[in-house]
Amino acid sequence: GAGVSQSPSNKVTEKGKDVELRCDPISGHTALYWYRQSLGQGLEFLIYFQGNSAPDKSGLPSDRFSAERTGGSVSTLTIQRTQQEDSAVYLCASSPRWSTTYYEQYFGPGTRLTVT
């Protein structure tokens, strides 16, 4: 079946603009995760959804970042008033259940965001 998809694949935006990044998880996966991969850095956890609720928002770097998930499926990560330090690859992953111990996370191809 289809894997995790993300759109757009690339996004170039001007500093100060808002951007929306979309993630379509694997059908039936209840857990959804957002990560950020900056140049030379590892993957930084941003937020996690179980169904439509986000029990763990601890990784969001500032209040300019927000995310939502509707219908237990599609998720949108919104970055307001983008800054150059927001430039990174944003990865989405989904998993059948929330337990990272027992359930593999399946990653999407990522969205490369460049803020000029």
Place this chain on the structure above:
Amino acid sequence: AQRVTQPEKLLSVFKGAPVELKCNYSYSGSPELFWYVQYSRQRLQLLLRHISRESIKGFTADLNKGETSFHLKKPFAQEEDSAMYYCALSYSSASKIIFGSGTRLSIRP
């Protein structure tokens, strides 16, 4: 705080040589450790997890709680092993995975 350290940004070895990618973690409880791999132009994917005690594509990793390490090993490297490798940590009460900064493995012919 939980942390994963991969001290080598780049590791280059000859085909047929042994490979060891180092990973150290900090966590006071019982961790779950993983290795993820990203081949060129492909998605990040799970390679192996310590709980399964499995060997995937000839790679193995042993959790050493005394040294807080989870090094990834392969006795004979192959060219197709060239990729970016990430060590990662989770724990029973967590709903997220903490990743290291990654090691790029390059296999020379």
